[in-house]
Amino acid sequence: MIDHNNQEEYRDPMNYDLEFGGETDKYEFFLEMAKKHSGQVLELACGTGLVALYLAERGIPVTGVDIMEPMLAYARVKAKDLPVTFIQADARTFESEQRFSMIFLTGNAFQAFLSDEDQRALLQTVYSHLEPGGVFVFEMRNPDGNDLTDEEEESWGTFVDIDGVTVKVSGTQTYDASKQIMHWVTIRDWGHRQTTSRIACRFTDVKTLQQLLKKQGFILENQYANWDQTAFQSSSPLVISVCKKG
Numbered sequence: 001m002i003d004h005n006n007q008e009e010y011r012d013p014m015n016y017d018l019e020f021g022g023e024t025d026k027y028e029f030f031l032e033m034a035k036k037h038s039g040q041v042l043e044l045a046c047g048t049g050l051v052a053l054y055l056a057e058r059g060i061p062v063t064g065v066d067i068m069e070p071m072l073a074y075a076r077v078k079a080k081d082l083p084v085t086f087i088q089a090d091a092r093t094f095e096s097e098q099r100f101s102m103i104f105l106t107g108n109a110f111q112a113f114l115s116d117e118d119q120r121a122l123l124q125t126v127y128s129h130l131e132p133g134g135v136f137v138f139e140m141r142n143p144d145g146n147d148l149t150d151e152e153e154e155s156w157g158t159f160v161d162i163d164g165v166t167v168k169v170s171g172t173q174t175y176d177a178s179k180q181i182m183h184w185v186t187i188r189d190w191g192h193r194q195t196t197s198r199i200a201c202r203f204t205d206v207k208t209l210q211q212l213l214k215k216q217g218f219i220l221e222n223q224y225a226n227w228d229q230t231a232f233q234s235s236s237p238l239v240i241s242v243c244k245k246g
């Protein structure tokens with residue numbers, strides 16, 4: 001089951017975009033992938049549609065699925081008349097008649113699937129909605145390339161919010177090695193007020209991921225360390241996997 005605490009990060013979609021948007025190199029990577037595998041595209045855990053809308057604005061027909069209605073509501077406002085449909089559903093149980101030439105997850109959303117069962121359910125959704133030969137693309141943080149030790153509150157940076165206010169972001173991390181789950185607490189400080197939100201993310205090692213993908217019927221085509229398609233190495237902080245439906 002998804003830890004319900006994970007919803008706390010997704011209550012403020014406009015500021016979500018200002019804090020996390022603007023990753024043009026990533027958007028271009030998914031655009032290139034979508035053009036290469038032309039057809040219908042599905043983004044699972046699409047949030048406010050940062051990537052789905054980038055693709056739709058460039059003529060790619062996209063369906064976005066997310067569990068959090070507030071994120072989707074904002075995605076729909078931004079979508080206007082673009083060739084994009086947003087559906088509220090759980091990626092573990094989502095069912096559609098439609099088949100897709102590319103399915104992707106991003107924003108490390110794969111790590112929101114906290115148990116083996118949830119990961120399998122997600123991968124089954126992906127598998128059953130891909131056309132034969134369709135491609136599945138997603139990234140996650142690599143446990144071997146990240147510091148998983150517990151950390152007291154430290155500064156993580158700033159962002160400028162919808163009112164032009166600079167918000168200081170800090171947080172703590174606590175790692176549960178037995179479940180491979182990182183618990184982050186994020187503190188956002190507006191000066192006159194603070195918010196605290198919790199999120200849990202699973203860290204799956206790359207070898208286990210490769211075995212899981214194979215078991216679920218995917219053929220791993222490439223693993224990259226970055227959106228510029230640098231080859232993955234065992235200590236890369238990020239691993240982007242590109243797989244085909246076998």
Ligand SMILES: C[S@@+](CC[C@H](N)C(=O)[O-])C[C@H]1O[C@@H](n2cnc3c(N)ncnc32)[C@H](O)[C@@H]1O
Nearest residue numbers: 045046047050066067068090091106107109112
């Ligand atoms: C870090 S955000 C990424 C959003 C978007 N992909 C992006 O890159 O901005 C993770 C998203 O996963 C969604 N999510 C978590 N569990 C989900 C599930 N079981 N089914 C569908 N969406 C889910 C959350 O609601 C959230 O919008």
